[in-house]
């Protein structure tokens with residue numbers, strides 16, 4: 001592959017992720033609306049929100065670190081997109097591998113922690129403390145799951161993992177081969193999205209949206225963009241690990257939207273856990289399922 | 300305030316046709332995505348849950364509730380404002396990011412309503428902050444609320460909803476009314492005059508007797524002291 005092709009892919013992949021991510025946000029809000037028997041937002045609503053927020057006249061910055069924090073929050077995901085293979089585009093997935101990807105997916109939370117720290121709002125600090133605790137909670141099952149999948153495939157290269165799964169069609173999918181790991185992965189993924197019942201760090205009624213409390217204008221807009229990327233990254237990673245990636249775009253998008261629809265439909269039926277309940281739940285069930293799943297992989 | 304209409308509003312001249320398209324797009328997006336901060340004073344607040352939930356569903360118009368003033372576009376005041384509440388309302392209003400809009404729901408915000416004779420209620424909301432839209436009624440039904448919000452959307456799209464600029468242009472007038480209620484040493488943490496300069500909205504009405512009074516009494520703002528835990532004071536015996 002020539003350098004220009006690679007460059008084009010590196011630009012295209014985050015763009016595609018952004019557009020698909022906005023549709024995922026729309027899907028999330030529509031699902032919420034359907035469950036609550038409402039009509040829900042119009043098709044372009046996520047775009048309207050983002051354009052509006054970036055065009056606000058007042059942009060309150062609390063200092064340099066605040067700005068950098070938002071850039072880190074978005075940049076971490078943008079970098080992660082280039083490591084996620086999509087049909088026809090591999091970007092630098094081969095060089096990076098899944099371990100780098102996992103690291104990159106942690107950067108947004110850390111960036112937020114930095115940025116919110118400078119806002120000096122107590123609600124924001126509580127929110128960030130909770131967000132990092134939640135990260136600790138869901139990362140352990142996630143790492144176990146990823147380890148199991150990588151061990152079974154004998155590689156940490158996502159492209160190879162996908163190739164192994166696509167070799168024999170449905171039977172060689174990660175989800176059919178390692179159902180326990182797939183279930184544990186789904187729970188960990190749900191928690192990493194930060195939606196109810198794992199919504200401890202947003203909690204609008206309790207800590208006024210936690211990390212987002214001091215964000216307005218383009219800062220909030222940046223976080224909205226980050227949310228698009230977050231939904232995309234999480235669901236595509238799951239599709240790559242367990243559902244055999246995508247052979248074509250239709251197949252790929254269908255799988256990613258369906259995977260995301262599962263936690264979304266559960267999310268709006270539940271209230272919120274407390275932080276310690278989240279930790280207990282995450283370190284008990286998905287970890288247990290994941291460990292048993294890994295044991296099956298070893299056998 | 301009658302004289303508002305007479306102040307000439309100088310529109311920035313845009314010659315590039317693309318810029319006009321862009322402006323139009325921005326205004327359209329602004330009108331279709333409104334985050335409301337509902338300051339639920341008084342009884343009108345009870346009409347908001349039905350307007351937001353399944354029966355009337357505001358979200359289909361792109362209207363969402365938000366929880367902090369920094370994130371919000373609309374300040375929704377739902378009923379009578381007592382003088383104590385009004386202070387908070389003004390603090391909240393000044394912290395919102397412009398362009399911002401204020402909606403007064405209920406007759407009480409228009410003219411005091413049934414609290415006309417109360418000593419503790421601020422009668423007319425638009426004496427203390429510029430109001431874009433009133434929705435009258437005691438209390439207005441959710442249909443009326445949504446119709447009002449739609450009217451606001453039209454106003455934003457056509458560019459008429461610029462009352463937030465009025466707060467900067469006529470700050471002296473609003474500050475005067477606030478001082479009348481809260482006393483001469485009334486001061487908010489927001490430096491409105493500097494903001495007016497920042498937005499290039501400084502006009503004759505911005506500075507005046509009342510802002511001079513403010514400058515006399517103004518205490519410089521200090522950052523809050525950061526400490527862990529808190530020492531409890533001995534209760535007075």
Ligand code: SF4
Pocket residue numbers: 341342343377378379404405406407408412413436437438
């Ligand atoms: S107008 Fe009527 S319903 Fe509204 S706040 Fe006043 S008394 Fe209450």
